Amino acid sequence: MIKEYYQFIKEYLRLANPRKDYLLITFLTALFYKAFALLIPFFASWIIKYATVGDFNTTYLSLAFLGISYVLYHLFLYFNYRIYGKNMQYCYTNLHTKILNKLMTVDENFTKKISKGKLLNSINSDVLDIGDMLDTLSELLMTLVQVFAVFVIISCFNLCLAIIFAIYAYIYIASRNYYDKKVNEYYEKQKKNNDQYSSLFSQILNGLQEIKTFHMLPKLHQKLNKIKKEYSKNYMTKRKYYVRRENDVRFITHTFSILLYIVLVLLMIRNIIRVDILVLVIGYFESMIAYLDDVIESSSTIREVNVAVKRVDTILHYRSKEKLSFGDYEKETVKGILEFEHVSFSYGNKEIIKDMNLKIIPKQITAIVGESGTGKTSIFNLILRLYQVDNGMIFLDGKDIYEYSKPSYSSMISVVNQKPFIFNMSIRKNLDFVDKDITHQIEACKRVGIHEFISTLPDGYNTILREDATNISGGQKQLISLARTLLTKSKVLLFDEITSSLDPETADHITHLLKDLKKDHTIIMITHKPELMKRADRIVVIKEGKIVGDGTHKELMKNNTHYAWLQTKKSASKMGVFDND
Template structure:
């Protein structure tokens, strides 16, 4: 019982408000159960009038009682459903939003908790918060109703009460034991469902690569393996469910027959009357029904507790990347960026080692290096996605962690290698940052996209959809740059913005970058020699260290690595430096894993 109370307490910790409504829900169930005890009394009264030869008109008293009972019962039922709907909206909306906010504040959460599980928790598990409270209310009030019924039995005959109690306790014991096994294998079912969802997410995130490299057979083997394990857990769970619904109930049926024989004997011996016999049989049927319902809800609470713990585990996760924002509200930022002896580690592995450099306004600073050298980490640090253990990162002489969230996000913006474009209109995609249509048009003009938009039948109201292919990859990248401009940020960060575009579009984006440096600080990660050529300052990284930095020509003259990078194009443009230390999440990882396992065989 303590386990069930802890589950309900956890729900209250996750969503602490609406306590009065929860009390109302419990009260409505209690009143409903008490009222449901009254109709058998009216039935017994009618039988008493008939068997004792009383005035027939006395029946109408009990008929009126019947009607009153049911009017009150259904009134309470309507009240109960109203409270249920109110709490359902609160729990689902509030906790889902709480999860979203927590996930975005702890970006390393996918290193610990799988994407499939996070998705399923936000979509499915949150809907069981109200179910948990509802089941707890049904179970608790059901137990109280059972105690009241046993007291009624005892008031007539203590021997009958003991028989009924023994039958019910044996039934409850066996069902409770069964519930633990059902919950155990339900947890296994959820675990392998999450793993299958993980593979699905990887497929959806890498459709083009999977089709091009013909990786689906390997992924299918991964899915099949997880599905086989899922089937084992599923079958074992239903083995216990079969016992629960097809074998254990035989005990209550045998007990019921035994009790009815005892009651019949009491009637023949004139120890109870027919009306009392009907009343006690009605109440024992209610005991059976109520016990089944209570046990079912306790089973539900056992399985719901797994879902509640999944929610709690996400909300309790604290990321090593989590930062607190400062209170510096100075929005007049010039855009001077300075790294001073910055080191950064993940899982005990040092990714950046004593990094120092400066990026100034009206310049393009290019950070270059081979994949995994630490380039992306520098950008992630500038986005304040990670905290640093040593060194300083300054903007205009102040730590980046001193600025308020609003000031920082409106002064530091940029574009990732894969731009985030939402399946909604062009206008709405831009309105995510700025709803002013005039500024939207100006931003689109500046990146050379407005003419294309104007040629579309619905212009800015055109809905972007990957399947329709309205924009090329290069045009989507331009749209992402336009959106970054709408933030009016002084510092713009670009991560491999030309890696997925054709050569002609790449030239156009280079011109855009050269234009933007006139009124911005530009920091760019690139593996493209043509981007390196336009940079005013070059930072060359190797194994987390700066091996060369300075003006472009100077670095070209003194750094052999930079000369190599200028003359080469890598198959993998950019590697997330932190990804080497966390759970694999790409189809290539599955390919490597599968090949390794085949070699072992």
């Protein structure tokens, strides 16, 4: 068990990394207030001892010592609480930062291994539990010191009494340990149910629209109820062991109290101890019950926190399938020339991109087209450095993309997806993430053509964007997200089917916008829409991970049967009609 605790403490220290000074002050203040707590029964017995023999001077002195002990006890306890709060906050912020930083580096498999619910629970309660840990540890260690000190003191007076104390402590700890393990086992199960519940609930929140449309609620209710039932079952079993523990432990304490009183009376009858020793021993026995309680409480908290530590540890030590490492090459601006040289890439054994050679130049709209599942988004993922190529190289302005530093590269390349991610904050705050300058923000919004609309809103740029907001359409949100992308000053803009869920008018507007943006950007767009393909300056046709066509719409229509076939496929939604200039 000691090894287990040692291991746990090591893991905790590595994870929470508490400040050394906080660590020291916590242990020292705990040591002092525990030491003064030990002195209190001592001085109380002195008062009785000297009062009974009529030595009132020493009685008053003992009384003064008792008072001072109380004052110092509370003083150190106060300092201990103060440092506890500071350490808690430090640890909490520290762990949150670590988790957030980690989330920025994980790959897609992360959410398969660690559910959203588990992650949210970890961020909320596990981190708080771990923050408490330093206090619990010092409490445990110092209380053990106290228990040991009580044994030493009692055995100085009478060995028989010390043996009773020891047997009591052993039986008490063994029985509580047994029940605590059981309680903890079911507590862990409860936590697991909690994770499942939160996970399902967060999925429900994400899919409210679909749930309503497809009338999925009864089925979801069933699922939620099943988890709830299991939760209640585990809770009741935990409760059962909890109640049994309380009863058994009280019974043991009462039995030993009686035994102790009998022995004390016998010792007094035989004149082996005096009344002050009797008071002292009883005082220490009462303290001992509290100390043992503290020891057990702390160790069961430690066991619970162990679960939290392990959960946070799995998040922080999650290893992305492939370790991507980037260089430190910095560049202020780039022209935006992207080149694929013999690039191949696979997910596991499945080859997705096959020996691809491709050069994409600025001031053009390049469309990447092809059937579903043919590897278009994978090309973007490679450009975004989310994965490492298996073979070949990708260059940006002639430099291997993996050699660029992280901040430098991410400021040059941006992606706009079908479903833009917008925070539940004001338009202004959403844009602030990239550039706080309001004139730049307005410029960007003007360029994407959303400024006028924003100006008509009662709160203007302070309008709060919400998923369920009715004052702003999906298309308008898309435009705001586009404005945010422009604020990044990225030279290369990747658009992954952004128009597919938009109304014809906004889609039409965005297409015109791309024409404007190409003047100073490299534009690459993935699209399934024949009407949109026609608008591109160059079309790259992908089939099963290979380029099977490359040219303008007119050229490809003449000599590329696959492209001609893609053109015959019906557009997902009716678009505005474009004049083919």
